[in-house]
Amino acid sequence: MRVVLLIAAKDLRQRLRDRSAIVIGIVAPLVIAAVMSLAFGGVSNFHFTLGVVNADRGPIAAQLLGGLRQPELRGIITTEPVGSPAEAAAEVRSRRLQAAIVIPKGFSTSMTGTSPQSITTLTSVNNTLAGSITGSVVSSFSAQLNADRLSLATALGAGAPLDRLAALEAEASGLRIPERLVQRPVGARELKPISYYSPAMAIFFVLFVISFTSRSFFVDRDQGMIERMRAAPIRPLQILAGKALSVFVFGLASLGVVASVTTVAFGAYWGSPLAVGVLCVAVVLSVVCLTALVIGLARTQRQAEGIASAVVFGLALLGGNFVFVSSEPELLRRLSLFTPNGWAMRAFTDLSTRGGGLGTVLVPVGVIVAFSAGIGLVAAALARRAVTS
Amino acid sequence: MKSALAVAGTSLLRVSKDRRALLFLIVLPVVVILIIGATVRGFSTIRVGVVDLGSGAAGRSLVSAMEGSSNLEVQRYPTLAAATTAVSRGEAATAVVLPRGMDAALRAGRSADVAVLANQSNTTQQAAAAAVGSVVAKEGARVQAAYFASSRALGTYEADLRAAASLQRSTPQSRVLSRVVDASSQTLPEGFSYSAPTMLVLFVFVNALASGAVIIETRRLGLYERMAAAPIRRAAIVLGETLAYFLVALTQATLIVGIGALAFGVSWGNPPAAAALVILWALVGAGAGVLSGTLFRTPEQAGAIGPPVGIVLAMLGGCMWPLSIVSSFMRELGHATPQAWAVDAWTDLMSRGGTLGSIAPKLGILAAFAAGLLLLSTLRLGKVVARR
Numbered sequence: 113m114r115v116v117l118l119i120a121a122k123d124l125r126q127r128l129r130d131r132s133a134i135v136i137g138i139v140a141p142l143v144i145a146a147v148m149s150l151a152f153g154g155v156s157n158f159h160f161t162l163g164v165v166n167a168d169r170g171p172i173a174a175q176l177l178g179g180l181r182q183p184e185l186r187g188i189i190t191t192e193p194v195g196s197p198a199e200a201a202a203e204v205r206s207r208r209l210q211a212a213i214v215i216p217k218g219f220s221t222s223m224t225g226t227s228p229q230s231i232t233t234l235t236s237v238n239n240t241l242a243g244s245i246t247g248s249v250v251s252s253f254s255a256q257l258n259a260d261r262l263s264l265a266t267a268l269g270a271g272a273p274l275d276r277l278a279a280l281e282a283e284a285s286g287l288r289i290p291e292r293l294v295q296r297p298v299g300a301r302e303l304k305p306i307s308y309y310s311p312a313m314a315i316f317f318v319l320f321v322i323s324f325t326s327r328s329f330f331v332d333r334d335q336g337m338i339e340r341m342r343a344a345p346i347r348p349l350q351i352l353a354g355k356a357l358s359v360f361v362f363g364l365a366s367l368g369v370v371a372s373v374t375t376v377a378f379g380a381y382w383g384s385p386l387a388v389g390v391l392c393v394a395v396v397l398s399v400v401c402l403t404a405l406v407i408g409l410a411r412t413q414r415q416a417e418g419i420a421s422a423v424v425f426g427l428a429l430l431g432g433n434f435v436f437v438s439s440e441p442e443l444l445r446r447l448s449l450f451t452p453n454g455w456a457m458r459a460f461t462d463l464s465t466r467g468g469g470l471g472t473v474l475v476p477v478g479v480i481v482a483f484s485a486g487i488g489l490v491a492a493a494l495a496r497r498a499v500t501s
Numbered sequence: 502m503k504s505a506l507a508v509a510g511t512s513l514l515r516v517s518k519d520r521r522a523l524l525f526l527i528v529l530p531v532v533v534i535l536i537i538g539a540t541v542r543g544f545s546t547i548r549v550g551v552v553d554l555g556s557g558a559a560g561r562s563l564v565s566a567m568e569g570s571s572n573l574e575v576q577r578y579p580t581l582a583a584a585t586t587a588v589s590r591g592e593a594a595t596a597v598v599l600p601r602g603m604d605a606a607l608r609a610g611r612s613a614d615v616a617v618l619a620n621q622s623n624t625t626q627q628a629a630a631a632a633v634g635s636v637v638a639k640e641g642a643r644v645q646a647a648y649f650a651s652s653r654a655l656g657t658y659e660a661d662l663r664a665a666a667s668l669q670r671s672t673p674q675s676r677v678l679s680r681v682v683d684a685s686s687q688t689l690p691e692g693f694s695y696s697a698p699t700m701l702v703l704f705v706f707v708n709a710l711a712s713g714a715v716i717i718e719t720r721r722l723g724l725y726e727r728m729a730a731a732p733i734r735r736a737a738i739v740l741g742e743t744l745a746y747f748l749v750a751l752t753q754a755t756l757i758v759g760i761g762a763l764a765f766g767v768s769w770g771n772p773p774a775a776a777a778l779v780i781l782w783a784l785v786g787a788g789a790g791v792l793s794g795t796l797f798r799t800p801e802q803a804g805a806i807g808p809p810v811g812i813v814l815a816m817l818g819g820c821m822w823p824l825s826i827v828s829s830f831m832r833e834l835g836h837a838t839p840q841a842w843a844v845d846a847w848t849d850l851m852s853r854g855g856t857l858g859s860i861a862p863k864l865g866i867l868a869a870f871a872a873g874l875l876l877l878s879t880l881r882l883g884k885v886v887a888r889r
Contacts, residue, residue: 132805140809147816151827188627201682228675234682238825241628243679244572248631250677255638258674262642263649265672266665270655280653287649289641290612291563293634296598298618298626300589317809324801418524425529429536438591441539445592458590465589 115346119354120361126328127362136320137366141313142373149306149378159187160242163194163203163212163234170220176231176253184295188245197232204234210242211235213250223257224281230254260284300465301381308436310380311460314370315453316433318363321399323420325359326406330413348496356400363396383463387473391459394480398452401488402427408494432457452480504733508741509748512715516749525711526753530704531760537700538693538765546574547629550584550596550618553577557604559613559644566640567597572632588618594629595619607644608658643669688823689848693765698847699820701757702840705750705782707811709790712749714803716742716794716882725886739882743791743875750786754779770850774857778846781867785839788874795881819844839870 127133162180166173180191192209194200200212212234222229231250235243263284264277272280332338341351371388374380382388402423410416428434430444431453437445438461448454459476466472516522549567553560568575576593578584584596598616600606606613617633619626647662656664689695719725719742728738758779761767769775797803815821817831818840824832835841846863849855857864 130801132799132802135809136805143809143813144816147813151816151822151831201680204682223675227673230676230678232678232680234680236683237681238683238688243681245628245631247677247679248628248635251635252631252638254675254677255635255642258669259638259642259645261674262665262669262672263646265668266646266661267650267653267655269664269668270650270661272650272653272655284649287645288612289638289645290607290610290648291559291603291637291641291644292612292614293630293637294614294616295619295630296616298585298588298620298623300585300620302620302623303589303591320805324805327801421524425524425532429532434533435537436591440536444536444539461590462586466586 115350116354116357119341119351120357123325123328123355123358124361127324127358133324133362136317136324137362138369141310141317141366141370144313145306145310145370145374145378145380148309149374149380158241159190160210160239160245161190161192161208162242162246163200163209164191165194165197165200165212165214167217168215168219170218172220172223172257173215176215176250179253180249185249189249197234201234204236207236207238210239211246213246223261228257228261256289259289260287263287301467303461303465304379304381305436306374306378306380307382307464308457308461310370310374310378311382312433312457314367314374315395315431315456316428317370318366318396318399319402319424319428319433319453321359321363321366322403322406322424323417325355325403326410326416326420327413329355329407330410330416334413352404352492352495356404359400359403360396363399364392367392367396381464382460383467383472384469387463387469388460390470390477391456391463391473394477394484395452395456398480398484398487401484401491404491404495405487408491427451427453430454452483455479455483502737505737505741505744508728508733508738509744512719512742512745513748515715516712516745522712525704525708526749527756530700530753530757531764533704534693534696534700534757534761534765537696546572547595547632548574548576548593549629549633550576550578550587550593551599552579552581552584552596553599554581555601556599556613557602559604559607560599563599563615563637563640567633567636570632570636573636585618588626595626595633597633607648610648610652639669688825689844689851693761694767694851697757697761697765697767698769698851699815699844701754701761701779702782702818702843702847703811703815703820704757705754705786706789706814706840707808708753709746709750709786710793710807710811711804712746713790713793713795713797713807714800716791716885717797717800717803720885721800729886735883735886738886739879742794742882743787743879746790747783747787750783750790751780754783754786768851770847770854771856774850774855774860777857777864778843778850778860778867781864781871782843784871785843785867785874788871788878791878791882792874795878795885814838815840817841839867842866842870 164177166177177191180189194203194209194212197214200209200214203209204212214232214234216229219229219231231254233243233246233250235246264280267280338351342348371382371392375382406416406420406423410419430447431437431451432440432448433453437448437454437457448457455476459473462468462472551564551567553564564575567573578587578596581598584593584598587593588596596618598618600613600615603613615637617630619630643662643665646665647658650656650661651658655661689698725738758769758775762769793803793807797806817835818838819835820840824835824841827835842863846860846867849860849863
């Protein structure tokens with residue numbers, strides 16, 4: 113055991129002396145998290161100003177304006193009266209207003225006639241979200257108007273006598289569309305970009321440990337270091353265990369530092385500390401096994417660099433470390449579950465949105481450990497050869 | 502000049518023999534373009550989950566109306582728990598829960614509550630709920646009309662529902678007319694047309710920074726000393742190295758343009774303008790690459806520090822997300838990087854039909870960046886070569 117610890121300590125010292133390891137393990141993920149938090153800091157609460165050109169001034173226009181000011185929309189929309197359509201268009205173009213609506217003259221009275229007027233929305237290609245929310249709100253409103261008109265027309269079509277028209281009209285105007293949309297909370301915390309990309313970047317850069325550890329193994333071997341160790345009364349497995357331990361400690365330290373700093377400084381929410389800790393241990397375990405696999409597969413330093421790059425970038429791309437995996441198409445989402453980091457990202461997403469403790473990460477951790485065991489077995493067989501040859 | 506070409510040739514030969522370099526040069530950018538292109542395909546459609554708890558005919562009709570809506574993409578979930586998980590993970594923007602006995606309730610003149618999962622503070626979920634709301638309202642209009650007429654002994658519910666559906670199509674309705682006030686988009690098109698130019702900008706630069714390792718390797722091998730022993734002028738060595746970096750960057754950019762156009766159907770805009778942009782960007786890359794080769798001490802440093810620096814600059818410069826969604830401070834900060842000007846120029850070419858004339862100011866700024874970087878790298882490399 114002492115031998116293993118000695119080898120691990122020597123490897124760690126070497127790693128810390130080389131500043132690029134610190135950059136990769138700690139500085140880079142933190143800088144990237146900082147940029148993300150700055151970039152998305154202001155947009156987490158979407159709110160926009162909607163210009164309203166009310167040329168109608170009738171009762172139905174007043175209903176619409178009341179609807180726009182209802183409590184559910186207050187957090188999203190602020191309305192502002194504007195004089196004319198041309199003025200509204202100019203304001204939207206100049207981005208002072210994010211969208212506008214125009215209620216035409218005679219809108220209210222046209223609702224009882226045969227040719228109802230329409231509301232116009234003015235939107236910008238540069239603010240599609242404000243445009244789509246405006247469109248949806250106005251559509252819902254005009255849907256009720258159309259529903260009332262449709263009810264009347266259907267009744268007349270089914271043989272209602274014309275002398276009952278006025279009475280039916282009055283009855284129809286009091287109707288409410290019976291399919292009501294009620295909002296229910298998802299019961300989950302919102303996933304902020306910083307809460308997703310902090311673990312994503314931390315894992316991505318921990319994957320780099322595979323690259324520089326496998327590389328340093330072959331540098332050691334080429335310098336005869338492994339041979340000299342073998343001359344001492346040290347078994348090959350002890351050498352491997354020492355190297356693995358140093359990877360484990362470095363990886364865990366890197367994840368731990370990034371998790372703490374992003375939580376305290378950038379407001380990232382990783383989830384319950386115990387569950388996060390267990391998940392990090394599982395992730396680092398898979399990194400250790402993958403490192404052993406690369407060492408086992410490669411024969412030279414060059415080969416190790418090539419295989420490690422392919423493994424690191426392949427896993428990071430598939431697992432969702434670069435793009436938000438949940439918004440990917442179904443096929444890519446499935447592919448991500450073939451990678452340990454993909455399972456980890458899914459678990460981190462669940463922890464950060466739905467909370468929960470160990471129970472939430474039980475299955476992902478199980479899968480990652482099983483993955484690591486599988487890789488580890490293959491690697492052990494191959495890596496033994498790398499040490500003894 | 503001949504010796505400069507020879508120096509460039511040697512460096513290029515070394516790059517072409519490195520299989521790892523090939524991975525970063527071609528394979529990685531193409532895979533990233535593919536994945537990001539596939540992901541940003543859905544900016545305009547909203548993914549909505551549906552859970553049917555036994556709603557009957559009314560629910561089925563509502564689902565088919567949602568499926569027919571151009572901006573909704575419907576995905577069914579077997580249970581409420583599955584749908585809730587999907588929404589909290591962001592796999593669906595929202596989920597609609599069709600209640601048990603919905604059809605019977607509507608026929609009896611009662612209202613039916615269609616639940617939509619959305620948190621008050623989450624704007625994506627709110628926007629999705631609003632989009633679902635307009636489909637539900639249109640569908641509900643027919644139900645309202647059918648009950649209104651049939652409950653007054655004017656026809657049966659089924660007949661009135663059919664009549665309402667046909668009236669809804671045939672009679673004039675109050676519509677919502679939407680007018681887009683500005684035609685010129687500030688963002689790139691969706692899909693591969695988004696990922697290809699941004700990743701070109703990102704990878705050419707990152708690859709150049711990382712391949713600074715080649716110059717460091719050359720320094721270590723003492724190749725500059727040997728070159729200096731031969732009758733080669735210092736300027737020729739510097740020119741040759743820079744030329745090699747330029748050619749690698751240009752090759753990579755051209756390959757991405759070619760693969761983007763042929764495999765992903767990306768339209769890169771006005772050809773002379775696109776060519777000028779690619780050449781200038783390759784010059785920026787060459788300057789950055791040679792500079793990285795003179796700034797870092799070991800190849801590991803170039804390989805380790807180069808890519809994160811390149812990625813951060815790319816993030817600031819709008820390669821990872823459009824700068825139109827960030828705060829104005831971040832937008833201004835972003836324009837301190839050459840990346841932002843390159844992405845702006847691509848946006849102009851690909852979204853607004855820009856020409857050489859219209860992107861000339863941006864090309865000018867990129868040229869200034871390239872000149873600055875090349876000047877700096879030439880001075881530094883000159884020193885490195887002279888030191889030997």
